[in-house]
Amino acid sequence: MNWDDMGNIYATLKGSENLPSIAVGSHVDSVIRGGNYDGILGVLTALEAAETLVSEGIKTRHPVTVLVWTNEEGSRFRPAMMSSGVITGKFDRESMLAVKDDDGITFEEALNNSGYKGDTSNRFSSENYRALLELHIEQGPVLEAENKDIGLVLGVLGMVNYEIITRGQANHAGTTPMPVRKDALHAMTEIIRHLHHELDKLDPDLVYTTGEFGGSPNIHTVIPDYVRITLDARHKDPRVIEQVVNVVENLPTEILRCKVSFREQWSRHTVEFNPDLINIMEESIKKLGYPYKKMYSGAGHDAQYIADVVPSTMVFVPSKEGFSHCEEEYTPLEQCWKGANVILHTLLALDKK
Numbered sequence: 001m002n003w004d005d006m007g008n009i010y011a012t013l014k015g016s017e018n019l020p021s022i023a024v025g026s027h028v029d030s031v032i033r034g035g036n037y038d039g040i041l042g043v044l045t046a047l048e049a050a051e052t053l054v055s056e057g058i059k060t061r062h063p064v065t066v067l068v069w070t071n072e073e074g075s076r077f078r079p080a081m082m083s084s085g086v087i088t089g090k091f092d093r094e095s096m097l098a099v100k101d102d103d104g105i106t107f108e109e110a111l112n113n114s115g116y117k118g119d120t121s122n123r124f125s126s127e128n129y130r131a132l133l134e135l136h137i138e139q140g141p142v143l144e145a146e147n148k149d150i151g152l153v154l155g156v157l158g159m160v161n162y163e164i165i166t167r168g169q170a171n172h173a174g175t176t177p178m179p180v181r182k183d184a185l186h187a188m189t190e191i192i193r194h195l196h197h198e199l200d201k202l203d204p205d206l207v208y209t210t211g212e213f214g215g216s217p218n219i220h221t222v223i224p225d226y227v228r229i230t231l232d233a234r235h236k237d238p239r240v241i242e243q244v245v246n247v248v249e250n251l252p253t254e255i256l257r258c259k260v261s262f263r264e265q266w267s268r269h270t271v272e273f274n275p276d277l278i279n280i281m282e283e284s285i286k287k288l289g290y291p292y293k294k295m296y297s298g299a300g301h302d303a304q305y306i307a308d309v310v311p312s313t314m315v316f317v318p319s320k321e322g323f324s325h326c327e328e329e330y331t332p333l334e335q336c337w338k339g340a341n342v343i344l345h346t347l348l349a350l351d352k353k
C-alpha cells in the first residue's frame with residue numbers, strides 16, 4: 001500500500017503479467033451530517049471485489065488497485081474533488097496545499113499531520129493505469145422509482161453556476177412609502193419568478209436550483225438593500241446549458257428600482273465516460289441478469305476528472321427515496337452486493353482484454 005503527494009491511497013494486488021493496473025475505488029470523506037454510503041460504499045465494494053479475487057484464488061493478468069481519493073466532498077477544504085483534480089492537472093498543486101479550513105489550518109498542514117502525505121511518483125497516471133471503475137450511490141430517486149438495481153453511468157452532466165445580485169436602498173420600514181422603495185428582496189423574488197418562468201420552457205431534463213441565498217441588513221424594521229443568490233443549472237446537452245446562459249444574460253438590469261447584476265462562477269462540460277468500458281460493464285450486468293438503466297450523473301465525481309487521462313466509468317446503486325448528503329442515506333444490502341458483483345465481473349472481463 002502507498003499514497004501520493006495529495007493523500008490519495010493505493011492498495012495493489014499484483015497481476016500475473018507486466019501490465020498497467022485496473023483501479024477500483026471512490027472516496028471516504030463525507031459532508032457534515034452526511035450518510036454512511038456516499039463514497040465509502042465504493043471503497044468497501046472495491047475491497048470486497050479484491051478480497052474475492054484473493055479468497056477464490058483468481059489470478060488477474062493486470063494488477064488490481066483499490067483506490068481512495070482524498071477530499072472528494074470539499075467539506076473542510078474547498079474545492080470538491082481536490083486531489084483527483086490536482087493529479088489530473090485541473091487544479092494547481094501549490095494553491096490547493098495552501099487552502100485553509102475554517103480554523104485557518106492549511107490542507108498541507110492537515111495532510112502532514114494525517115501521516116498520509118506520500119510521494120508524487122505514486123500518483124495515478126495514464127502510464128501505470130489501464131482503467132478506473134467507481135461504484136457510487138445514485139443520490140437521486142430514479143433507480144428506486146423504476147425498480148432498477150443498477151445504474152450504468154454514461155457520463156456526468158455539464159453545468160453552469162451563476163451568482164445573481166440585486167441592490168436597492170436600505171430605509172425605514174415605517175416611514176418609507178411603498179412607491180419609492182428600493183427593496184432588493186422584492187426585486188429578487190421577481191428575478192426568481194422570471195427564471196422559473198423562462199427555464200421551465202426549456203428541455204424537461206434540465207435541472208436548476210437557486211440554492212444559496214443571503215442578504216442584508218436582514219433586520220425586521222429595515223428594507224433589504226442587498227440580496228445574493230446562486231443559480232446552478234445542469235443538463236447533458238451543452239446547447240441547453242447555452243439556452244440557460246441566454247436567459248441569465250438577458251435578465252433586466254433594473255427591476256423594481258433595484259440594480260440587477262450577475263456573474264458566472266464556474267461551469268463544466270458534460271463528461272462522457274469511455275464507450276468500450278461502458279460496453280464491457282453492460283455485458284457484465286446483462287450476464288448477471290440485473291435490471292439496469294443507462295443514466296447520467298447529476299452529481300460530480302472523481303471519475304469525471306480521471307476520465308480525461310484514463311478510460312473510466314461508474315456504476316450506480318439505488319438511493320432509498322433519493323436521499324443523499326444526509327443521515328437518511330440508505331441502499332439495501334442486496335443492491336450493494338449486486339453493485340459489487342458488477343464491479344468484480346467488469347474487472348474480470350476487462351482483465352481478459
Ligand SMILES: [Zn+2]
Nearest residue numbers: 038039072136
Ligand atoms: Zn461521493
